[in-house]
Structure formats: structure tokens, C-alpha cells
Amino acid sequence: MNVPENLAKSSLLALVIFWTIISSVHFDQNVLLYVMLSFIPVCISVTIVILGTICPFYWSAKGNDVTNKQVFKLCFPYYTCIAFGLCSYGIVVSNYDLHFSAFCLSAFITTNQSWLWFAKEKTRIDDRI
Amino acid sequence: MKHIAIIIASLLFSILFYNKSIGLNLSMFSLITIVILVIYNSEKFKSKTLLLHAFAYALSAIFVFVNHSSLAIIANCAAFFTLVGTVSQSSTSIYVQWFNGIYTTVAGFFHRNFETNEAAQKVDWKKDVDYAHWAKLIGIPLIFSIVFILLYKNGNPIFNDLISKINFDFINIQWVLFTVLGYFLFSNILNPVVVEPATSKDLQTTNELQQTATFSVEKLKKEKQLGTTLLALLNVLLAFYIVTDLMSLSSIETSKASELSNHVHSGINTLIASIIIAIGIILYFFRGNLNFYAENRILKNIAFSWICLNVILIVLIAIKNHIYITSFGLTYKRIGVHIYIVLTLIGLITTFLKVLKIKNLAFLFRRNTQIAFVVLLLCSTINWDAIITTYNLKNADDYDIDYLINLSNRNAIILYELRDDIEISQHNKNRIETKYQNHILNLSQQKWQELSYETVTNAHVNNPKTH
Structure with missing residues (x-):
């Protein structure tokens, strides 16, 4: 599993989605400065979420002769439905606050894409199959 | 394309x-x-x-x-x-x-x-x-x-x-x-997708219960004895509770809202606990080979009689809730109690069918969720705010006008039309008028995408130019 590469790609994706949504409502000329500054908290959030909620599924499957694709097929539907429920709930509870909605949307899309990137990585079991 | x-x-x-x-x-x-x-x-x-x-x-x-x-x-x-x-x-x-x-x-x-x-x-x-x-x-x-x-x-x-x-x-x-x-x-x-293996496993699961290889007459006999004793005892207990409940029902004073409320709520709590335990116990005993045991007739009959007693319990709660509604009007909670009673009744009927036709747990889940979905669709066809308001103002012996005014705007027109036929304070009449005016203003500001049947039917009120 190439965790660092996944984290880097996911952080970048989250950053782009988050700022695209924010900029669509009020565009600030100094936005580039904020974007660069916000990369650090975005990176930290993405790392915590991916290491805490996605990687354990793949790590636990390592010793059981299960491929990443099988892990994805088995666990991803439940994960994404729960994530969708939590994000929707968060958006409604926050009374559709722009920043929180952008955060939830970027978190939802990024985690889903991160699952996909992990699933598409070739494992040793894949080679054996 | x-x-x-x-x-x-x-x-x-x-x-x-x-x-x-x-x-x-x-x-x-x-x-x-x-x-x-x-x-x-x-x-x-x-x-x-x-x-x-x-x-x-x-x-x-x-x-x-x-x-x-x-x-x-x-x-x-x-x-x-x-x-x-x-x-x-x-x-x-x-x-x-x-x-x-x-x-x-x-x-x-x-x-x-x-x-x-x-x-x-x-x-x-x-x-x-x-x-x-x-x-x-x-x-x-x-x-x-x-x-x-x-x-x-x-x-x-x-x-x-x-x-x-x-x-x-x-x-x-x-x-x-x-x-x-x-x-x-x-x-x-x-391009709809399916969740695997949940979908294929569900497709493979039938509604029929199958006899397993571990069929042991000795074991089943002991289980049947335990089930018969337990269910017989619970039958007697529930029958006794129903008799006392019937006695208390005749002595209810309909003029006291708190007493009626207490009766309904305690009844509902009893009902929830009783039905969950009843279905749980029945499902436990009829989970497997006991369904195929030749001498299970008595246990089955006792289980059926317990289901019947639970149905009587449901009817008693429904009567209490009805008395409550006639005396103090409809509210969402009281309607919810009636819907809960209907769902519980259906749950008991499906449990009865499960035991009678030797079905498995999947059958129970499938039927109950299907029925719950149909009930949700049916409930959505009713304008509850309008029904609550009309019933309370026209039929109930007593009602809470604050509750009616605080409901959604969907009862604003009914309240406004009936405001002179009911005895309420001038302050409440003013509140009704304010609610009505706000509602009409909201309707008139709606875009075509936000239209509803109410907006269309009240177009003459919303658009003063048409007068």
C-alpha cells in the first residue's frame, strides 16, 4: 500500500474541491494565499481521516490473503453510505453553512476517491491470482 | 446519446x-x-x-x-x-x-x-x-x-x-x-449498481425454514417443555394484566388530561416491552428444528394464544388513545401512537404467519419492512396538519389552540376560516391572522419551481390583481 502517495493525492484533491466551492460563492483576490496556508490543516485532516478510517480496512486484510479489490467490494458500500449520512447530517445541522458544507463535500468525495486509489493498487496476492 | x-x-x-x-x-x-x-x-x-x-x-x-x-x-x-x-x-x-x-x-x-x-x-x-x-x-x-x-x-x-x-x-x-x-x-x-455480497446472499435466502442435520428428539423435547412452561406462565400473566386493564379502563375520568395521558403512555410502554419480548421469545423457540418436531402442537397453540392476548392489549391501548383524542383533540404524537399500534398489529400477524407456515427470520424482516414502506407512503398522502386542525376545532371536546397555531403553515387557511366559529381570545385571533398573512405572503413570493397544490388553488387570494 502506497500510503504517502495516496495522502498527497487526496490532500490535493480535498484542497481543490474545498476552494472551488468556497470561490464559487465569494471570490477573493487574495484567495491564493489562503489556499496555500490552508494546505497544512487540509493535509492534517486528510491524514487523520484516511489513516483512521480507510487504512485499517486494508491493513486488516493484509494477513488474510484478501486483495485490495475484495476489501473495496466488501467494505466500501457500507463506508460510503455511512459517510454520506454523516456528511448530509452535518450540512443540515450546520444550517447549510458554506464553509462546513464545503468541508463535508470535499471530505466525502476525497475519502471515496482515496478508497478507489487504494483498491486499484496491485498487491502481492493480485500477482499470485 | x-x-x-x-x-x-x-x-x-x-x-x-x-x-x-x-x-x-x-x-x-x-x-x-x-x-x-x-x-x-x-x-x-x-x-x-x-x-x-x-x-x-x-x-x-x-x-x-x-x-x-x-x-x-x-x-x-x-x-x-x-x-x-x-x-x-x-x-x-x-x-x-x-x-x-x-x-x-x-x-x-x-x-x-x-x-x-x-x-x-x-x-x-x-x-x-x-x-x-x-x-x-x-x-x-x-x-x-x-x-x-x-x-x-x-x-x-x-x-x-x-x-x-x-x-x-x-x-x-x-x-x-x-x-x-x-x-x-x-x-x-x-447505471444502477449492486452491493455484493449482500445482494447475492439475499437472493439465495428463501423464506422457508429448513430442517437441519442436528435434529435431536431428546433436545427438542426439553426445549418444548421449557417453551410451554414459559409461554403458559406469560399467557396467564398477560391475561391477568388485561383483566385489570379492562377494570381500570371503565374507571378512567375523561375530564383529566393528565390521567388520560398517563394511562396511554404507561400502556404504550407496556405494549412496547410486551410485544418486543413476545416476538423475541416466539422467534427464539421457533428458530429451527422445533418447527418440525411432531409434538409441538401445544407449544404452537400457546404461542398463538399469547399473540392473540397481545392483540387484545393493542386494542385496549387503541381504545385509550381514542378516548384521549376525543376528549383533548388530535396531535402528531397521538396519531403516532395509532400508527405504532397498526404497525405492531401487523408485526404480530406476520409473527403468527411465520410460526404457522414455518417461515424463517428473513420472511419476517422482508414482510415487515415492505409493510412499513407502504404505511409510510400511505401516511404521506394525508395532510395531517389540516386534519388535526379541522378535527380539533370541530369535533374535540377540548383542544390546545397554541398547539394548532404553532403547527406548520399548512393549516393557516383553515384556522383563518374557522377563527370566528371558535371561542378564543382576541390575542389568539390576531396570531391566527398574522400566521395567515405570512402564509399568503409566502405563497405569493413562490417561484414556479416551488409551487404546490395549495398555491394553485389559492391563486385568487395570492394575486390581488385577479379580484
Whole structure:
């Protein structure tokens, strides 16, 4: 599993989605400065979420002769439905606050894409199959 | 062609929902969804189950427009997920259809991306989509249309007026992002996916209970003895409770709201505990081989009598709730108690059928969830606010006017019409008038996407020019 590469790609994706949504409502000329500054908290959030909620599924499957694709097929539907429920709930509870909605949307899309990137990585079991 | 359809649908999605509240738009979205699903899954739509679900979805869409209530919106969303789930696999249980429907809607794109063989797709993609051709097909007519519109504008004042009225101000980055969301949604539901292995496992699970290889007469005899003793004792206890409850029912004083409320609530708590334990115990004893044991007649009869006693308990609670409603009027909680009673009754009937026809747990879950879904759809067809207000003002011995005024605006017109027929303070009359005026103002400010049946029928009140 190439965790660092996944984290880097996911952080970048989250950053782009988050700022695209924010900029669509009020565009600030100094936005580039904020974007660069916000990369650090975005990176930290993405790392915590991916290491805490996605990687354990793949790590636990390592010793059981299960491929990443099988892990994805088995666990991803439940994960994404729960994530969708939590994000929707968060958006409604926050009374559709722009920043929180952008955060939830970027978190939802990024985690889903991160699952996909992990699933598409070739494992040793894949080679054996 | 598919992409063009999705793009058109996503543009409609933005026109219908961007910066709008729910109304006619949700009903129209439902119809667009049905049309798109039928066009791209025409083979699957020959199944009766799918047609039934499409009909239920269309019906829920009509009631969103007619009732304009939160319950109708919830029912419409549930019907949407059920329909999408049924398109992905029509033979599964309804709860698996919900799961497939939600999964397809929220993550169909990621699932398909995962399943596609990248190399194969690259070849197919080039073969299927000729970008240059599509660019010409869309770009050239668009450019020429714009040029000719500009030319004709100067030639005819009426044409010029019409063209000037077209306003694209609503299009901004946010609108475009919203359209992308619509594209994502429609592309997801157009190719429904299934959750594996949940779907295949559900398809393999029948409703029939099978006798297992561990069939032991000795063991079953002991289990039957335990079950008979336990259920007989619980039968006696419940019968005794019902007798005492009947006695207390005759002594209820209908003038005291607190006493009635206490009776209903304690009854409901007893009912919840009793029914859950009853179904749990019955399911435990009839979970396996005891169903096939030749001498299980007595145990079955005792279980049936316990179910019957629980039904009597339900009827008693329904009577208490009815007395409560007649004396102090309808409220959402009191209606909820009646709905809960109906669902409990259905739960007991399905448990009875499970034991009688030797069915498994899957049968119970499948039937109960199906019935719960139907009950949700039926409840969404009723304008509860209007019923509560009309009933309380016309039939109830006593009612809480504060409660009625604090309900949603859907009872504003009824309250306003009946305000002079009821004895209330001037302060409350003023509150009713304010509520009515606010409601009429809201209706008159609605965009066409937010229209409801109420707006259409009260158009003469909303638009003073028509007087």
C-alpha cells in the first residue's frame, strides 16, 4: 500500500474541491494565499481521516490473503453510505453553512476517491491470482 | 446519446432546484427520473415489481405537490431509493433495494470506476465517443444560431423584445457546480449498481425454514417443555394484566388530561416491552428444528394464544388513545401512537404467519419492512396538519389552540376560516391572522419551481390583481 502517495493525492484533491466551492460563492483576490496556508490543516485532516478510517480496512486484510479489490467490494458500500449520512447530517445541522458544507463535500468525495486509489493498487496476492 | 440525456437532465436539475425550496420541482424531478430510467432500462421495466415501484414513486411525487409536507418529501426520497434499488436488482428484499438504491445514488460513479477494466475502457471510449464529431455537432450549430439571432434581432422589434427577455443571469460558478452535482446524480442512477455480497446472499435466502442435520428428539423435547412452561406462565400473566386493564379502563375520568395521558403512555410502554419480548421469545423457540418436531402442537397453540392476548392489549391501548383524542383533540404524537399500534398489529400477524407456515427470520424482516414502506407512503398522502386542525376545532371536546397555531403553515387557511366559529381570545385571533398573512405572503413570493397544490388553488387570494 502506497500510503504517502495516496495522502498527497487526496490532500490535493480535498484542497481543490474545498476552494472551488468556497470561490464559487465569494471570490477573493487574495484567495491564493489562503489556499496555500490552508494546505497544512487540509493535509492534517486528510491524514487523520484516511489513516483512521480507510487504512485499517486494508491493513486488516493484509494477513488474510484478501486483495485490495475484495476489501473495496466488501467494505466500501457500507463506508460510503455511512459517510454520506454523516456528511448530509452535518450540512443540515450546520444550517447549510458554506464553509462546513464545503468541508463535508470535499471530505466525502476525497475519502471515496482515496478508497478507489487504494483498491486499484496491485498487491502481492493480485500477482499470485 | 446517453451523455446528452444526462447533460439535459442535469441542466433541468439545476433549473429546478438551484436556490429553490421544495415544491413542484421535486415532483418534476421524480417524473424526469422515471422517464430516464425507463428509457435506459426498458428491458428491466417489463417486470411488474419495477412498474409497481415506479408507480409508487410517481404517486409519492404527486403527493409532494399536493400535500407539500415533510412526510411526503421523506416518502418520496424513500420511494426514489427503492426504485433505483429495484432497477439494480428487482428480486431482492426491500431493505437490500434501499441499500442498493442509496449506494447507487451516492457512489455509483466510484463503483463503476472501480469495476471498469482501464485498458479495455480506453479502447472502447475512443471507439464510442468521437470528440471532434461531437464538438462540431454542438459547436457549429451553436455559433451559427448565435450569429443569426444577432442578425434577426435588428430586423424585427417583436423578435428583438423576446430575445432581450432571455436572462442568463442565474448562471454562475455555483450554478455550474450544482449542475455538475446533477450530472453526477443522473449518471449514477442511470447505471444502477449492486452491493455484493449482500445482494447475492439475499437472493439465495428463501423464506422457508429448513430442517437441519442436528435434529435431536431428546433436545427438542426439553426445549418444548421449557417453551410451554414459559409461554403458559406469560399467557396467564398477560391475561391477568388485561383483566385489570379492562377494570381500570371503565374507571378512567375523561375530564383529566393528565390521567388520560398517563394511562396511554404507561400502556404504550407496556405494549412496547410486551410485544418486543413476545416476538423475541416466539422467534427464539421457533428458530429451527422445533418447527418440525411432531409434538409441538401445544407449544404452537400457546404461542398463538399469547399473540392473540397481545392483540387484545393493542386494542385496549387503541381504545385509550381514542378516548384521549376525543376528549383533548388530535396531535402528531397521538396519531403516532395509532400508527405504532397498526404497525405492531401487523408485526404480530406476520409473527403468527411465520410460526404457522414455518417461515424463517428473513420472511419476517422482508414482510415487515415492505409493510412499513407502504404505511409510510400511505401516511404521506394525508395532510395531517389540516386534519388535526379541522378535527380539533370541530369535533374535540377540548383542544390546545397554541398547539394548532404553532403547527406548520399548512393549516393557516383553515384556522383563518374557522377563527370566528371558535371561542378564543382576541390575542389568539390576531396570531391566527398574522400566521395567515405570512402564509399568503409566502405563497405569493413562490417561484414556479416551488409551487404546490395549495398555491394553485389559492391563486385568487395570492394575486390581488385577479379580484
